[in-house]
Amino acid sequence: xxxxxxxxxxxxxxxxxxxxxxxxxxxxxxxxxxxxxxxxxxxxxxxxxxxxxxxxxxxxxxxxxxxxxxxxxxxxxxxxxxxxxxxxxxxxxxxxxxxxxxxxxxxxxxxxxxxxxxxxxxxxxxxxxxxxxxxxxxxxxxxxxxxxxxxxxxxxxxxxxxxxxxxxxxxxxxxxxxxxxxxxxxxxxxxxxxxxxxxxxxxxxxxxxxxxxxxxxxxxxxxxxxxxxxxxxxxxxxxxxxxxxxxxxxxxxxxxxx
Amino acid sequence: xxxxxxxxxxxxxxxxxxxxxxxxxxxxxxxxxxxxxxxxxxxxxxxxxxxxxxxxxxxxxxxxxxxxxxxxxxxxxxxxxxxxxxxxxxxxxxxxxxxxxxxxxxxxxxxxxxxxxxxxxxxxxxxxxxxxxxxxxxxxxxxxxxxxxxxxxxxxxxxxxxxxxxxxxxxxxxxxxxxxxxxxxxxxxxxxxxxxxxxxxxxxxxxxxxxxxxxxxxxxxxxxxxxxxxxxxxxxxxxxxxxxxxxxxxxxxxxxxxxxxxxxxxxxxxxxxxxxxxxxxxxxxxxxxxxxxxxxxxxxx
Numbered sequence: 001x002x003x004x005x006x007x008x009x010x011x012x013x014x015x016x017x018x019x020x021x022x023x024x025x026x027x028x029x030x031x032x033x034x035x036x037x038x039x040x041x042x043x044x045x046x047x048x049x050x051x052x053x054x055x056x057x058x059x060x061x062x063x064x065x066x067x068x069x070x071x072x073x074x075x076x077x078x079x080x081x082x083x084x085x086x087x088x089x090x091x092x093x094x095x096x097x098x099x100x101x102x103x104x105x106x107x108x109x110x111x112x113x114x115x116x117x118x119x120x121x122x123x124x125x126x127x128x129x130x131x132x133x134x135x136x137x138x139x140x141x142x143x144x145x146x147x148x149x150x151x152x153x154x155x156x157x158x159x160x161x162x163x164x165x166x167x168x169x170x171x172x173x174x175x176x177x178x179x180x181x182x183x184x185x186x187x188x189x190x191x192x193x194x195x196x197x198x199x200x201x202x203x204x205x206x207x208x209x210x211x212x213x214x215x216x217x218x219x220x221x222x223x224x225x226x227x228x229x230x231x232x233x234x235x236x237x238x239x240x241x242x243x244x245x246x247x248x249x250x251x252x253x254x255x256x257x258x
Numbered sequence: 259x260x261x262x263x264x265x266x267x268x269x270x271x272x273x274x275x276x277x278x279x280x281x282x283x284x285x286x287x288x289x290x291x292x293x294x295x296x297x298x299x300x301x302x303x304x305x306x307x308x309x310x311x312x313x314x315x316x317x318x319x320x321x322x323x324x325x326x327x328x329x330x331x332x333x334x335x336x337x338x339x340x341x342x343x344x345x346x347x348x349x350x351x352x353x354x355x356x357x358x359x360x361x362x363x364x365x366x367x368x369x370x371x372x373x374x375x376x377x378x379x380x381x382x383x384x385x386x387x388x389x390x391x392x393x394x395x396x397x398x399x400x401x402x403x404x405x406x407x408x409x410x411x412x413x414x415x416x417x418x419x420x421x422x423x424x425x426x427x428x429x430x431x432x433x434x435x436x437x438x439x440x441x442x443x444x445x446x447x448x449x450x451x452x453x454x455x456x457x458x459x460x461x462x463x464x465x466x467x468x469x470x471x472x473x474x475x476x477x478x479x480x481x482x483x484x485x486x487x488x489x490x491x492x493x494x495x496x497x498x499x500x501x502x503x504x505x506x507x508x509x510x511x512x513x514x515x516x517x518x519x520x521x522x523x524x525x526x527x528x529x530x531x532x533x534x535x536x537x538x539x540x541x542x543x544x545x546x547x548x549x550x551x552x553x554x555x556x557x558x559x
Contacts, residue, residue: 007290009529047527052323052528054474081320097529161387215316217325217526220290222283224303224332225318238309238334 007097007220008033014092015070021145023117025086026062026074029184034098035069037041040126041188041211041250044071044098045219048081056097057081058216058245060188062110062121062146063128071098072123074146100219101249104209108132109183112206114171114197115139115172116189120146122211127153135180139171139189182206191258198253208253214244221246229257260543261550262536264298266495266518267418267443269379271298271353274512274551275536278499278522279304279357279382279422284343285350291529296536298518299353302343304384306359307368309335313389319455319464324474324501325523326453328389328467331359336372344376353379357422361393363407367414374416381417383408386424386449388471398449399528400425401436408440418443420497423488425451425477430484431491437493446497446520447488448481475501475521483513489515489556503527505538529550 006123012029020026034044038061045056063072077086088094104126111132115123129132134154138147142162150156158166159174167174169230171193174180185201187194188211201208214226227241231254234242242248242256276299281450282288285300294300306498312332319326333339339356347354356378359367370381385407387394397407408421422436424432425448434445450471455464481500488496498516501522502508511519524531539551 009291051475054323054325054523055320055321056320056526215318216329217318218281218287218529219526220287220529222287222303223281223318223327223526224283224312224329225315225327227312227315227332229315236334237332238338239311239332241311241332 007100008037009095009097010034010092012096014088014090014094016090017088018085019141020074023077024074024145025077026072027085028070028072029094029096030068030070030240031096032069034096035064035067035071038064038071038099039103040129041103041122042099042101043249044073044096045100046073046085048084049093050084053084055217056219057085058219060122060211061099062124064125069173076118085231087088097219101245103249104186104211104250106130107184107207109207110181111135112137112175112180112185114187114189116171116193117141118241119189119211122188123186124149124153135182137174137180138173139174139193140165161184170196172200183207187211198258201253209250210253210256211249212244212251212256213249216245219245230255231257260540260548262540262543264301264517265551266380266497269353269418271518273536273539274518275508275532275539276355276497276520277301277525277532278516279384280537281522281525283527284339284346286346288525288529288532288547290377292353292533294350296533297352297461299355299379300347301355301382301520302357303333303334304357304359304387305333305339305369307336307365307372309333314466316464316466319470321453321455321472322476324472324476325526326455326465326470326472327450328465328470330389330467331387332396333359336368336369340372340376344378348377355380355382355420357382357384359384359387359393361390363410365393366407366411370411370414374414378417378421380444381415382420382422383411384422384449386422388424388426388452388469389467395424395426395554398433401432404433404436405440408442412441420444420446422449423447424449425484426481432489434488434492434507438494442494444497445488445492446499448477448484448500451477451480473501475503477501478507482510483512484527485516486514486558502535503531505535505542508535508539509542509554512551512554513556513558517555
């Protein structure tokens with residue numbers, strides 16, 4: 001038996017990179033196979049060049065340009081690994097593995113796309129691929145990013161903690177302020193936001209998909225580092241744990257115990 | 259013609275490259291990156307008599323030249339393992355080593371007995387996990403306990419038994435001799451070294467378990483030293499592991515006295531690491547005119 005394929009290990013080339021907000025970087029990478037196979041909500045592992053940093057950094061794909069074989073990641077510099085990536089310029093090579101995880105299912109239903117902070121980027125590819133009525137609700141601390149890209153993909157509503165743009169408060173405040181309604185929620189962001197959306201969706205009887213985050217090691221489902229609590233026994237792990245990198249990162253809200 | 263075959267306590271391996279328990283699942287995930295047929299053996303994630311949920315998250319943290327983990331031996335239990343994981347591995351031409359864990363001697367024996375009629379080549383007994391409250395390392399830090407549990411397991415085991423030793427001891431050779439006295443057929447070392455990381459910005463432990471096992475290149479010299487000492491203390495074969503990132507590290511471990519080597523954390527940094535190490539060992543042998551890899555075992559002076 002030969003190798004079973006589905007994920008690809010590649011040397012990608014940085015096409016361009018820029019800082020689009022304070023400490024938030026946008027990087028386009030040219031790939032051979034990964035761009036062609038990536039679905040909205042999936043992520044890639046980016047490996048550091050500095051050998052003292054062993055673990056790949058899992059970063060969600062923000063956008064795919066299949067014709068150019070390129071993927072875009074938008075990430076926050078959160079530690080030494082992402083600080084290394086941020087220094088790289090056009091032409092630099094990076095080892096990446098992907099596409100990883102399950103991604104968002106594309107339903108033909110009136111949708112909320114809800115992103116908080118650095119959870120916003122993966123919703124862009126989802127907004128491009130969803131062919132339905134889309135209301136995009138984005139929550140920022142203060143500084144906005146990716147706004148132009150989203151505005152051409154649906155109606156955009158903003159929430160900021162300081163009230164400098166849109167509703168002062170969080171994404172749920174923005175939904176209420178604007179009297180928005182939908183049948184399905186697609187969300188990515190900090191845990192308190194996901195928790196609030198899970199109960200909001202349950203109350204409104206909406207289908208709700210949440211993209212989760214957890215510290216990872218292997219990124220491909222082998223090491224069991226990145227599990228989240230599940231409401232039922234997971235068929236793979238045989239306990240109430242699901243692997244965020246493999247069964248996720250996108251889960252139906254009722255599948256996970258937040 | 260070069261010969262990479264080795265014999266590990268009666269089990270013929272096509273080459274000395276194995277996987278380190280817990281880093282490779284049961285092989286299915288890595289089969290997308292490496293040809294499992296090329297590996298000497300696949301060592302599975304530890305399996306217990308019943309499913310274990312493991313520790314809370316975060317379960318891993320990166321440190322300079324290594325990582326800490328405190329997975330807590332999450333596993334699906336022996337029933338599902340026998341139904342799913344062993345048949346998967348049987349599709350490949352590689353040896354199957356099952357890592358066995360338990361909280362009590364009876365729990366280890368329950369797994370060993372269930373595996374008796376299974377197509378498993380070797381049992382690795384985990385008496386060295388630093389991340390569980392009961393079992394694990396509690397068995398591996400006292401020579402009397404090591405000897406007793408080894409002897410008990412040997413009574414029930416149908417396959418050869420390899421005891422996995424902890425480096426978190428004053429004298430590894432004492433534990434190695436105890437396992438040999440208890441009837442162990444082989445030894446594997448080292449498991450991870452207990453460590454801690456603190457997030458200075460949040461003033462919190464990086465791991466939910468507070469402590470975790472250190473692995474990766476940072477521990478490699480410790481592992482080489484302990485394999486060397488153990489090689490000179492016992493007569494049974496040793497599977498050496500601890501921070502092997504590439505073929506050079508693997509050769510170093512073999513020269514220290516390992517009959518075979520296991521690749522762990524390197525899989526995370528490079529999913530193709532195992533296969534590359536197989537190739538690299540062959541390249542080393544050709545470069546230095548080594549006809550048989552066994553010539554290298556313990557051959558440091």
